[in-house]
Amino acid sequence: xxxxxxxxxxxxxxxxxxxxxxxxxxxxxxxxxxxxxxxxxxxxxxxxxxxxxxxxxxxxxxxxxxxxxxxxxxxxxxxxxxxxxxxxxxxxxxxxxxxxxxxxxxxxxxxxxxxxxxxxxxxxxxxxxxxxxxxxxxxxxxxxxxxxxxxxxxxxxxxxxxxxxxxxxxxxxxxxxxxxxxxxxxxxxxxxxxxxxxxxxxxxxxxxxxxxxxxxxxxxxxxxxxxxxxxxxxxxxxxxxxxxxxxxxxxxxxxxxxxxxxxxxxxxxxxxxxxxxxxxxxxxxxxxxxxxxxxxxxxxxxxxxxxxxxxxxxxxxxxxxxxx
Numbered sequence: 159x160x161x162x163x164x165x166x167x168x169x170x171x172x173x174x175x176x177x178x179x180x181x182x183x184x185x186x187x188x189x190x191x192x193x194x195x196x197x198x199x200x201x202x203x204x205x206x207x208x209x210x211x212x213x214x215x216x217x218x219x220x221x222x223x224x225x226x227x228x229x230x231x232x233x234x235x236x237x238x239x240x241x242x243x244x245x246x247x248x249x250x251x252x253x254x255x256x257x258x259x260x261x262x263x264x265x266x267x268x269x270x271x272x273x274x275x276x277x278x279x280x281x282x283x284x285x286x287x288x289x290x291x292x293x294x295x296x297x298x299x300x301x302x303x304x305x306x307x308x309x310x311x312x313x314x315x316x317x318x319x320x321x322x323x324x325x326x327x328x329x330x331x332x333x334x335x336x337x338x339x340x341x342x343x344x345x346x347x348x349x350x351x352x353x354x355x356x357x358x359x360x361x362x363x364x365x366x367x368x369x370x371x372x373x374x375x376x377x378x379x380x381x382x383x384x385x386x387x388x389x390x391x392x393x394x395x396x397x398x399x400x401x402x403x404x405x406x407x408x409x410x411x412x413x414x415x416x417x418x419x420x421x422x423x424x425x426x427x428x429x430x431x432x433x434x435x436x437x438x439x440x441x442x443x444x445x446x447x448x449x450x451x452x453x454x455x456x457x458x459x460x461x462x463x464x465x466x467x468x469x470x471x472x473x474x475x476x477x478x479x480x481x482x
Contacts, residue, residue, distance in 0.1 A: 159481065160465045161256075162192060163472075164319065164351060164375035164423025165202040167240055172207035172292070175216040177434065180427040181205075185243050188426055189251050195450045199481060201319070201423070201473075202244070203258040203287040204236035210266075211293070221294050223265060232262040234273040241281040253480070256473065258285040258319060263304030264295040271306040278314065282480075284473060286311055289321040290330045297331050300339055308343055317347035317472055319373065324355040325390050333360040340370045347472055349421060351375050353412065356384060357392035358399075361412075364419050371472045374412065375425030377452055378444035381405040405448075406455025413460040421472055422464040424449040 166183055173181035188200065209229040212222030229235045237259040244252035259277065261270055277283065286307060290297045297320065300307060311318060322333040333354040340348040341363075349371045354360035364370040374380075383391040384402035391397070400411040412420050429444040453461060470478065 159199065160197050160461070161199045161201065161422075161469045162197050162424050162426070162465075163201045163349070163421045163469055164373050165200050165426045166205050166428060167202045167243065167255075168204045168236060170205035170207050171209070171213055172211075172216045172219075172221075173205075175213075176219040179432040180430060183427045185248050185251055185255065189254065191446050192424070192426065195446060197450075199254050199256060201256045201258060201285070201469075202240070203319075204233065204240050204260045206260075206289045206292045208233050208260070208262070208293070209235045221292075230266075231269045231273055232265055233260045233270060236260060237273070237277060238281075241277060241283065245281055256285075256475075257281075257283040258287040259283050260287050260289070261304070261307050262293055262295050263288055263290060263297060263307065264299040265303075267304050267306050271310060274310060283316075284475065285316045285319060287319045291321060291323055291328055294330055296329065297335050297339070301342065308346060311346050312343075315474065315476070317349060317474070319349045319351055322350040322352055322354050322360075322372075323390070324357050324360075324392050324396075327389075333357055334363075337363045337367070337370065340364075340367055344369050347371070347474065349373055349472060351423075351425075352380060353377070353398075355380065355390060355392050356398045356400075356402075357396050359396060360392075361398060361416060361419075365416055371419050371421050371468065372416070373421045373423040374409065375423040376429050376431075376444070377409065377424075378405045378429060378448050379431065379442040381408055381452075382442060404455075405452035409452050410456040410460060413456050413464055417463065418468060418471075420464045421469050422453055422461075 169182040210227045212226035214226040215222040244255045323331040353374045381402045400408040432441040
């Protein structure tokens, strides 16, 4: 069994209208490509922008709320659309999908919770995903406006995956803030995405917590960022020590340093990113095959541990027979 713990299904209208890449992925495509590389199961969730945002601002890349939306409740449409694709349109392929629902921890949270309770009565899902940077939603709100999501995770015994950042200008998703929430809620499981951007202090904090893990989603382009000292990666004085010119070496080193806390994920299709920023085209390009090559370089024992053993401990599925 080889589980990819971090994948997006659906479409991102903000990325599409603003001219950014990638902006979509569908179930059949993902399973065809990943399955050929040896992946057997996928944790999947919607893309990030949602139809209840002000879509009239998307062409200019702006973020707005309160008017111009196609829906009323954040992620209500996107979550149901994902679950319909996996469990109604393609139920055979969907058996290999472990869906997570997306939430906005800051806006209209009670209405979101009511929609999730409805979905829970009709569909199977196994966790909650948050990407608060793009929607400009403070992750600290998860302990306040978004506390209802902590309550649901506790009631349903499902974990969170939360996008993490260390960039100084990212006020919404700081890795330390995510770990603070995990420390304050020891009965809920958390995964900080993107290896906490290789911030060793954050990774060490996760190592010390029984209810926290990290994934290495979009690993190869993060290694490029480390080589080039780009601002979305922890600075050298805080960075986990490894040879970032070799993504496979970094995978192996992380698996050795954090043997029980490292979960592997590709971030498909966001293992690549391209956009025009301030008149300049920025491209960070990887492939599913490159992500798998970096994984396999860690060796069979580590691969089994970070794609299955650790992942199943984190998921804590009530019935693992669904993986058969």
